[in-house]
Amino acid sequence: MAIHALYAYLCVRDARAAMDFYTRAFGASEMFRLTEPDGRVGHAEMDLDGHTLMLSEEYPEMGVRSPEGLGATPVTLHLHVDDADALLARAVSAGGTLERAPEDHFYGERSGTMRDPFGHRWLIGHEIEKVSPQEMQRRYTALFD
Numbered sequence: 167m168a169i170h171a172l173y174a175y176l177c178v179r180d181a182r183a184a185m186d187f188y189t190r191a192f193g194a195s196e197m198f199r200l201t202e203p204d205g206r207v208g209h210a211e212m213d214l215d216g217h218t219l220m221l222s223e224e225y226p227e228m229g230v231r232s233p234e235g236l237g238a239t240p241v242t243l244h245l246h247v248d249d250a251d252a253l254l255a256r257a258v259s260a261g262g263t264l265e266r267a268p269e270d271h272f273y274g275e276r277s278g279t280m281r282d283p284f285g286h287r288w289l290i291g292h293e294i295e296k297v298s299p300q301e302m303q304r305r306y307t308a309l310f311d
Contacts, residue, residue, distance in 0.1 A: 174243055175220040177232040178284040181207035184221060188212055188285055190260035192245070192253070194219060214245075233285025242279070244289045254278045254290050262288070272305035273297055 174288070178184040188194040199210035212219045224232050233239040247253050251268045256263050261283045268278035268290075277291025286291055297305075 171218075173220050175222070176284070176286055177224055177230055178221055178233075178286075179232050179234050180223055180284070181210055181221055181223045183215075184208060184282075184284050185212060187261055188214075188219065191257035191262060191282070209259050239285055239287055242287045242289050244291065247290060247292055250277050250290045250292045254280055255283070256289070257290070270294055272309065273302045 177182070185194075185196055185199075189196070189212075194212040194214045197211040197213050197218070200208045202208055207221075207223050210221050212221070222230070224230060224235050226235065243251070254264065254268055257280050262280040263283075264278065265281050265287070266279040268276055270276050271291075274293060274295040274297035275291040276294045277289055280288050280290060282288060
């Protein structure tokens with residue numbers, strides 16, 4: 167069995183508002199959406215520079231809940247970009263909430279964290295140096311000394 171792709175599939179309360187936010191924050195563009203007669207978006211796909219982001223609205227009758235419906239999210243989406251500072255600023259100006267300002271990290275990345283208006287957490291970063299797994303472990307261990 168071969169795996170051909172892995173997609174983020176987000177559940178949100180208001181798909182139209184989420185799609186608008188992802189367009190303003192990340193430059194995403196709508197590929198298509200499937201809308202039920204009552205207006206609920208059952209499935210939508212957006213293009214993020216060649217990567218597909220899928221989303222739907224909540225289906226509580228099927229146990230499908232958004233972070234707003236759950237009151238939390240255990241998942242962080244990581245966007246690896248050219249300029250984390252600029253994209254974080256753009257996402258915050260589009261309505262996201264900065265949780266952790268960008269900073270340089272021991273594992274060779276500059277990154278920060280933003281929560282979108284729909285409860286999803288985004289870690290946005292860019293590489294500042296190549297670090298081997300062994301060096302990462304050495305630096306990580308040093309944090310605890």
